[in-house]
Amino acid sequence: MKLLMNEFGIHGSPTEVLLDHAGEQLAFNIALFDKMSFSGGFDIFEEINGYWSRLPVTEQDKIFIIYKKIKDVFDSVWDMSELTRQLYVLVKELYDHHELTDIRHWMDFHSNLVLPDGLRDSFLTSQETSSTRERTYLKDDYKWLVTMTIALRAMIPIWGEFIARTRKETGTVFKEYYAFQLLAYSNIAKSEPMERLRVYVEHSMATDKSMSAAILGGISSEDFPTWVLGLVVVRRLTVGDVRGVETNSSLVTFIYKFIGQKVKGHDNSFIGLVKEKVVEGQGQEGENNLSKLEGYKIKQEFPAGDIAIIGFYLQNPLNIAKMICPEIDPELVLQSIVNVQSLDVEQIWKPQTVLMQWVLSSVIPPRGLLHISKALSLNAMGVTSALLWHRGHYELAGLLSATEQLNQEELLLGGTDSRARITREQMEQLDVLYPFSRKPVGKQKVIKRLNPAAEAIDSVASMFSGHDWKLTLPSEMIEKITGNPNNRRYATPYDIKIKLAKLAIELASRTF
Structure with missing residues (x-):
């Protein structure tokens, strides 16, 4: 061994x-x-x-x-x-x-x-050391x-x-x-x-x-x-x-x-250099002595009040769906909410959370979705899945509510490098909708603009492509995606970047 x-x-x-x-x-x-x-x-x-x-x-x-x-x-x-x-x-x-x-x-x-x-065999005390x-x-x-x-x-x-x-x-x-x-x-x-x-x-x-x-x-x-x-x-x-x-x-x-x-x-x-603060009462003897933490005000990463408000709204997911898309079928929303409850014991993967942040951003602050309970996250997932399906993004709706395929003998995934790139027409639209580019890191002779939306799309596509998936949608929906209502195994689509770019363009242009 x-x-x-x-x-x-x-x-x-x-x-x-x-x-x-x-x-x-x-x-x-x-x-x-x-x-x-x-x-x-x-x-x-x-x-x-x-x-x-x-x-x-x-x-x-x-x-x-x-x-x-x-x-x-x-x-x-x-x-x-x-x-x-x-x-x-x-x-x-x-x-x-x-x-x-x-x-x-x-x-x-x-x-x-x-x-x-x-190394010595014994320790000798010396004033010289x-x-x-x-x-x-x-x-x-x-x-x-x-x-x-x-x-x-x-x-x-x-x-x-x-x-x-x-x-x-x-x-x-x-x-x-x-x-x-x-x-x-x-x-x-x-x-x-x-x-x-x-x-x-x-x-x-x-x-x-x-x-x-x-x-x-x-x-x-x-x-x-x-x-x-x-x-x-x-x-x-x-x-x-x-x-x-x-x-x-x-x-x-x-x-x-x-x-x-x-x-x-x-x-x-930890949190960087801390300037020492003399606190009244610190250093006293007895039970009135203040702790180090009591002497500082800790800034919350996300306000507790905002988290409570987000939780309140997500308790009524149908209202959120109506705020984003007034004409959506309530039955579709309710069906999606019920469907995603099967993920209660499953892991919600990062690309799935990112999709929820994108779609719900006009109603719920994206960072807020990182601070809510699993039950509320499933409500957010159900609403997002219904909205994606209603707008014709069937494959993305399927990936959003899918679970990871753990059968190692039946892997379907492929490298992201071989996948279809964002089309030229889409890139032109993204450059208009997301005009503020990020400066590349390092020294380069030819400075190439990095469109933030395109970078985000590449990142999400890569994360989705890192797994194989098992669809959890109802059979009639699965048939629309794979052509076979009984086939729940699903690999990330070859044109995933194109599909994500289409979604990003619709969201930015307010046509979603």
Whole structure:
């Protein structure tokens, strides 16, 4: 059994890792892993593969079965809470087969790893140095740190897939923090090497640095060291070079520099630089002491009052449909509302949300649709689907209420590059309706205008083309789209960009 890099992106960074065992392979997406993680120029899986190779075949089989269960969870569970809950259990089970004492034995007697120079057997207090025991790794400490690093290599495919799946829910700042939490129930989280690293991180952080940006960003001063520890483990320790080839460099210096950078520049990770504010009552003793958050007014991303108004309007979707298209058949709207209720347990994909934003923009602020409940989102989807169908955009109405086709043996999708482009006549109309172009980034000899509408159309078309779909419309409607009322499998149309351009033109010219 072994892990190996499989696919590489346009810049040479790996995008997929394979777990190969007994002729069977599992693929994990690691495209969103830290870009610098695999730039060391060495086989990052050499040590964990070496450890696995000395395990009995029956033990390798058990580990591979756990990875299969983890892969099945990623493929079948979409709710983040449920996904995390199941992964907690499976990661614990995985590390029940990776005891640190066994890996340490393999490292001492079967590996070619060497220790860097400068490590000591014991700590000696000296007035000439500012080092403390907490910030000093001795030889035995360092060996256990390397042991834990090798064990953590097994998490790379899991963390890569997890970050790719949950990045929208967790956000850029917290993605490693939540990924690190997957170890919570495992033996490695409670191990002495992990506790030793935690102490090292806490004592390597500058104590004079203000925590205001982190606190206002959602991390308490007490949890901030854990956030840094998660970054260190996921983004640095897991991918650090343990070979000892460069004797003047070590894992400790590798992570120490990273800790300094993250603590010094953590303002940029959260909400930016925060000007300290002296708050009356802050610094007092007792229960009247004000918290940091109480001293600042947090600007809402979208006003709560506006969200409430949008929710009120969406409780009567027929009125919204009439406001946009007075002559629409009420039965069509009601039928569409009922039809989309089947998506209550399905994911609403980004291109579907964008279509709703486009069509309903004259009544509902586009950003407002990002802040409403799932039930209200389905009402918005039903109204949009009815409006699209009424205006003759049958394929777009079908895609709007479709669910992702998960049958990997029957994929229908094709590359977006091969799809029909927006016609010249449509481009001319878009240039008139959307005259304000965006300046291209970078230095170019010939500056080509970028029409914002055309860019948006390309983006939505690409997102739709990234999936195959299963139509949820009634059979009589499906027959109008595919010609077969029983065929619900649907690939994104070849001329999707032309259809989206037609819709954009109608919306901008008030003819929708």
